Structure formats: structure tokens, C-alpha cells
Amino acid sequence: MSTEMALREGALRCNLLVSSRHFYKFISCIGVRSVSDKVSSKTVTSGDPETAGDHLIYTQEHFALKESLRKIIDQEINPHVDQWEAERKFPAHKIFKILGSAGFLGVSKPVEYGGLGLDFSYSVAVAEELGNIRCGGIPMAIGVQSDMATPALARFGSAELKKEFLLPSIMGDKVACLGVSEVGAGSDVSSIKTKAVREGDEYVINGGKMWTTSGTQADWICLLANTSDGPPHRNKSLFCLPMNLPGVHVARKIDKLGMWSSDTAELFFDDVRVPCKNIIGQEGMGFTYQMLQFQEERLWAVANILTMMDNIIQETIQYTRQRKIFKQSVLYHQSVHFRLAELQTEVELLRSLLYRATALYIKGNDVTRLASMAKLKGGRLAREVGDSCLQFWGGMGFTSDVLVSRFYRDSRLISIGAGADEVMLGIICKYMDTLPKK
Numbered sequence: 001m002s003t004e005m006a007l008r009e010g011a012l013r014c015n016l017l018v019s020s021r022h023f024y025k026f027i028s029c030i031g032v033r034s035v036s037d038k039v040s041s042k043t044v045t046s047g048d049p050e051t052a053g054d055h056l057i058y059t060q061e062h063f064a065l066k067e068s069l070r071k072i073i074d075q076e077i078n079p080h081v082d083q084w085e086a087e088r089k090f091p092a093h094k095i096f097k098i099l100g101s102a103g104f105l106g107v108s109k110p111v112e113y114g115g116l117g118l119d120f121s122y123s124v125a126v127a128e129e130l131g132n133i134r135c136g137g138i139p140m141a142i143g144v145q146s147d148m149a150t151p152a153l154a155r156f157g158s159a160e161l162k163k164e165f166l167l168p169s170i171m172g173d174k175v176a177c178l179g180v181s182e183v184g185a186g187s188d189v190s191s192i193k194t195k196a197v198r199e200g201d202e203y204v205i206n207g208g209k210m211w212t213t214s215g216t217q218a219d220w221i222c223l224l225a226n227t228s229d230g231p232p233h234r235n236k237s238l239f240c241l242p243m244n245l246p247g248v249h250v251a252r253k254i255d256k257l258g259m260w261s262s263d264t265a266e267l268f269f270d271d272v273r274v275p276c277k278n279i280i281g282q283e284g285m286g287f288t289y290q291m292l293q294f295q296e297e298r299l300w301a302v303a304n305i306l307t308m309m310d311n312i313i314q315e316t317i318q319y320t321r322q323r324k325i326f327k328q329s330v331l332y333h334q335s336v337h338f339r340l341a342e343l344q345t346e347v348e349l350l351r352s353l354l355y356r357a358t359a360l361y362i363k364g365n366d367v368t369r370l371a372s373m374a375k376l377k378g379g380r381l382a383r384e385v386g387d388s389c390l391q392f393w394g395g396m397g398f399t400s401d402v403l404v405s406r407f408y409r410d411s412r413l414i415s416i417g418a419g420a421d422e423v424m425l426g427i428i429c430k431y432m433d434t435l436p437k438k
């Protein structure tokens with residue numbers, strides 16, 4: 001597709017979004033206000049202050065976007081979640097096409113490549129809304145597609161690469177995955193072993209990746225590999241690698257504790273030849289690009305888990321209110337009531353940190369520290385919400401019939417990643433000077 005066609009299609013999709021999903025006055029009519037406009041604008045108070053004009057970072061356009069997405073979630077995703085959880089896989093191509101056609105896979109990506117060209121606060125709004133999907137696996141895979149495997153490509157990739165990989169990923173025609181972690185390197189990204197050795201106009205790639213989300217159905221992988229023997233933070237490069245190249249092997253689909261509807265793969269690369277033009281940005285900058293890419297991943301993950309925690313707390317309040325023990329609702333036993341109030345308070349505190357980090361990020365600030373802190377806290381809080389709420393559901397919580405048991409399993413993953421955020425807080429200060437300035 002030519003750039004002009006992509007532009008036209010992007011604009012068309014915006015207009016379709018406006019008309020078909022009541023996304024009124026969006027881009028085509030009044031334009032989209034930035035968060036900085038929002039922060040400085042006079043506040044309007046009527047009804048719920050957070051939805052009627054007084055929200056810290058969201059405008060009415062953000063809420064309209066969320067509402068449009070909610071309809072897709074309710075109609076196209078949630079009715080099938082139980083089946084996909086049981087099958088241990090959801091149909092990524094089908095769901096991404098639906099989301100891509102409506103513009104949700106490239107909200108903050110350039111219009112030139114099919115995105116909506118909005119600032120990252122809109123991606124945060126989308127991530128929050130995706131938290132209404134009744135499992136963790138599908139939102140995670142959507143997040144990998146929209147905000148984890150593609151930010152570096154969108155920012156540093158050549159026009160040719162963006163046309164080949166970014167545009168179809170935003171449109172939902174290609175499924176993307178992210179290959180950073182390996183059997184011997186997860187939190188410590190710098191110690192990956194996969195190698196890409198230059199031979200003429202090609203790189204020859206050998207190694208393997210572990211725990212790759214969507215790895216069994218992806219069309220391409222954003223792959224981190226060592227391209228020299230230099231210092232570990234300056235010897236890596238990111239590649240766009242088609243998954244159908246000779247030598248790319250899906251070794252196995254990994255069985256997991258949670259996130260069941262998302263497939264997770266172990267991959268091997270055996271003398272995979274990829275053209276040099278498939279490198280994203282500059283050779284040797286892969287670690288830095290990946291660290292930048294992690295910023296959006298962290299903010300996205302926090303926004304997503306916030307809604308899930310909200311939903312779990314609300315469902316727990318409803319269940320414990322009607323469940324009577326010793327002649328009164330479980331909810332009105334003081335320790336239960338206090339604990340739920342405390343958890344909801346912590347959720348709100350985390351939300352404030354997320355919005356603060358987002359507001360700073362879209363103004364061009366480096367928010368590595370705040371984003372890492374938010375994700376660290378998000379992981380721990382999700383685990384606490386899962387633990388406490390599961391307990392309050394009694395035997396019912398131990399069954400597969402209720403969302404709380406799924407959340408209990410799925411939310412463990414955020415905590416696993418959180419260790420890496422502690423590491424980040426330490427190492428980022430050390431390597432801050434290698435990050436490109438805005």
C-alpha cells in the first residue's frame with residue numbers, strides 16, 4: 001500500500017470511527033485536544049467529575065474512544081473468552097483484524113502507517129478499557145501488538161520497514177511478537193545470547209527466545225540480538241524478522257499457570273538469513289531502543305491492570321454483600337470492609353501515578369523512573385488484590401466459575417515482571433546517558 005493510500009485509509013478509518021461508533025466530534029470535527037490543553041483548561045464540574053470534564057488527563061474524546069472499544073469487547077471478545085481460555089489460545093488474526101479496522105492497534109502511531117496519530121494518553125485510555133476483557137491473556141497479546149513490539153519500529157525504523165511490518169500490524173493484517181527474553185536472560189536483558197552475524201547484505205541469526213507471547217501464530221518478531229562482541233548495552237540490535245523464514249522454529253507452545261488464552265512459545269533460530277535492511281534504526285542501539293520501548297510497555301501494563309483490579313474489587317464487593325455469614329454480609333465484617341477500602345485506595349493512588357507519568361511522557365519527558373515505579377507497584381498490588389479477594393470469595397473463589405480465580409492466576413505475571421522493574425530503577429541511572437534525547 002502506498003503512503004498516500006495508507007493516509008487516506010487512516011483518515012477514512014478515523015471518520016468511520018466517528019460515525020459508526022458514536023465517536024462524535026473526534027478528529028474530523030473539532031480536532032483532539034492534547035493533555036496539556038486539558039491540564040491548563042478551566043475545569044467544568046457537573047455529574048461525575050472524572051467523566052464530565054475534570055479528568056486529569058482524559059478529554060471527552062478519550063471517553064468516546066473507550067466507549068467505542070467497550071462495544072467491541074462486549075460483542076466480539078468477552079462472549080468467547082471462556083472458550084479461548086479452555087482452548088489455551090485465542091484467534092489473534094481474527095481479533096486483531098477487528099481491532100485494527102476500528103483503529104485500536106495504532107492509536108498513537110503515525111497516520112501515515114494506518115495509526116490514529118494521537119498522543120500516548122489515548123493508548124493509556126485504550127489499555128485501561130482493554131482491562132474489561134475478562135481474562136489477562138488477550139489484553140496482554142493486544143498490548144504486545146500495539147505497544148510492545150512496535151514502538152521502536154515506529155520511532156526508529158526505516159520507511160520501508162514500517163510499510164512492511166508496522167502498517168499491517170496496525171491494520172490487524174499481521175500478528176507481531178516480541179523476542180527479548182531467552183532461557184538464560186529475562187530480567188537481565190543485557191545478557192541475551194542470540195547472535196546476528198553480518199555476512200554481506202544479510203545477517204545470519206542463531207539462538208533462541210523464550211516465553212514469546214503470540215509466538216505460535218505471529219507473522220513477524222521484533223527480535224533483539226547481539227550484533228557484536230562489544231559492551232552488553234551497546235552491542236545489540238533490533239530486527240524485524242518474518243516468522244516464515246527458513247530456520248525459524250517454534251519449538252513448543254508453553255503450558256502456563258495463567259494467561260491461558262494467550263499462546264506462549266519457545267523459539268529457535270538456526271542460521272536464519274535476514275536482509276540488513278531489516279534492522280531497526282542503527283546497529284548497536286538495540287538495547288537502548290528496547291529500554292525506550294519498555295517505557296510504553298510499563299505504562300500500558302499499569303493502565304491495563306488498574307481496570308482489572310477495579311473490576312475484581314467491585315465484583316468482590318457485590319459477592320460479599322449478598323453472601324451472609326454469621327447473620328451478616330461478609331462485606332460488613334470489619335476486616336473485609338477495611339481491606340477492600342484499603343485496596344481500592346491503593347488502586348487510586350497508583351492511578352494518580354500513572355496519569356502523572358503519562359502527562360509528563362506525552363510532553364516529551366523521560367519517565368523511566370516513574371513508569372518503573374508504577375509497574376513495580378502495579379505488580380505487587382495486583383498480587384495483593386488477587387490474594388485478598390480470592391480469600392473473601394471462600395470456596396467459590398477456588399472454582400473456575402468466577403473471574404477472581406482467573407485474575408488470581410493471571411495477575412501473578414505482572415509480579416514476575418516487577419522484579420525487572422526494580423532492576424530497571426537501578427540500572428537506568430547508570431545508562432541514562434545512552435538514551436536518545438527527545
Ligand SMILES: Cc1cc2nc3c(=O)[nH]c(=O)nc-3n(C[C@H](O)[C@H](O)[C@H](O)COP(=O)(O)OP(=O)(O)OC[C@H]3O[C@@H](n4cnc5c(N)ncnc54)[C@H](O)[C@@H]3O)c2cc1C
Pocket residue numbers: 144177178179180181182184185186187188210211212213214256259264413415416417418419420422423
Ligand atoms: C506468560 C508470559 C509471557 C511473556 N511474554 C514475553 C514476550 O512476549 N517477550 C519477551 O521477550 N518475554 C516475555 N516473557 C518473559 C518475561 O519478560 C520474563 O519472564 C521476565 O522478564 C522475568 O525474567 P525471568 O523469567 O528470566 O526471571 P529472572 O530474570 O530469572 O528473575 C527471577 C525472579 O527474580 C526476580 N528479580 C529479578 N531481578 C531482581 C532483583 N534485582 N532483585 C530481586 N528480585 C529480582 C524477578 O521478579 C523474578 O521473579 C513472558 C513471560 C511470561 C511468563
